[in-house]
Amino acid sequence: MPLPSKPEVSTETIRPPLAPQVIAGEGLNVIEAAKRLAAYTAVDRHVKPEHTVIGVGSGSTVPYVVERILEQGQELNKNRVFIPTSFQSRELIVNNGLNLGDVDQYPTIDVDFDGADEVDNELNCIKGGGACHLREKVVAEAATTLILVADYRKNVSYLGTNFDPGVPIEVVPFAYAKVLKNLRAMGSPNATLRMAVRKAGPVVTDNGNFVIDAPFARKDMMDPFTLTHKIKMLTGVVEVGIFCHMAQAAYFGNADGSVTIKRNDGTTEEVASPSQQK
Template identity: 45%
Template sequence: MLVLRGFLQPRPSSHLVSIANKLVTAKTFRRASSTTNKNMGDKGDKTNKIALDEAKKLAARTAVDEWITEDTKIVGIGSGSTIVFAVQRIAERVWKEGALCDLICVPTSFQARQLILDYNLNLGDLDRNPIIDIAIDGADEVDSRMVLIKGGGGCLLQEKIVASCAKHLIVIADYTKRSLRLGEQWCKGIPIEVTPIAHVPIKLKIEALFGGEATLRMALAKAGPIITDSGNFLLDWRFVAKREFDWDEVNRALMMIPGVVETGLFVDNAHKCYFGMADGTVKVQNR
């Protein structure tokens, strides 16, 4: 069995590893330049700050080690850049430490599915694994009441479905995703997945109900709008940031609009949030 594991150890795509290394190198270079080049006149914080990727890695590894144990049988794998580090840590424990061999991973997106396959982890689905022990996912923003904005990557529907099947949803993020109130850090709006036929009426109804502006998310490398994994469109609702909202009521009202499939508001979903901080520590936020 040990010999077999040696052959089956994950071999992530070389181009993904290359891109990741370039990103980390570039960020490290920029960080070093900002602290050593005194001619730039930087009078900001003198505290040494770690790169965002390192902050994400700290949060991911801490959460995985605390929540995924020998008793964990099914884990939901979220989407986004921070999740890559969580899957890497799970793979380390499976292949290097010989633990969690029977762990089944249920993906929330095509990206998550590919990560699971790239690292030779056990791929599952909700048909055979409808009850999930732990779901680990990222967030675009987390406020002081643990309300999340998710869906910046367009996977909100499947993310919320998997989260709803999990006994606990554990969120991992870097320090830039932590806010007192929604809209302080994330300025791209709340993603709302809609049926294509209804995107214009839905846009007008959202703006009439709550103000702000709802815009159709357009693709960058193709003509036309973004298409989600479920074949729908995405509206990004840029709400009035300084206005007070009861996000539970807003979410319910949005879901009552015909044609709205799901929203990127995650209210009372997350159990704990792990933030990798700029000083190299991990801050834990409870609901």
């Protein structure tokens, strides 16, 4: 396994994150701009020259993470290896000319960046809206530091506040009907098999499995650790799209150009937008 050598510090200039209103003028809508702001701020704070193995999550926010890492320059990035969590993030790595690795070669990752469908006040989160949560969880567990990046809609007090499809659950195909029956009996009467768009039949994950979306009542969602364990014990379940106590921090881009940072020590920081700081 080729081990990354120690990088030199880049002397290239990195531009500061722009506020969503400014980016909206560049053609991005406010939500996209908020995603970019979260991603840029998180990369600026957590990708250090000594970080050589970096996890790349999945979804629509992560491309901004890669965009910002690329701005650190070739001198640093040529000595880094990037670990994908999905077909999508593998493409992102390869198409940007970054070095591709995998978690079986690099079971210890310096820092991993990933999106989330919702994040609560204890940094528990729902993931798997894009059916990538199995690989995402493996990479997140391999990482010394997991950083979540999202727009303000994902910042909630308890899981299930805005994200209503339910808990994404990857299952082996032949067990899906049995697991659906189990979930309905467990308190998710509206659990459904996720169907594909522009393809007949169910969504098939990067691992060849199916996904069930299982909405649970608020009382269950307020104890995500217990719920995750109960679901994971169902035979046929491969992985549950709830990540408990895994992230060190979550960065949320806000519509006004500020960034809210929630940390696993319970602290919250509000970073004013550059225009507010003047």
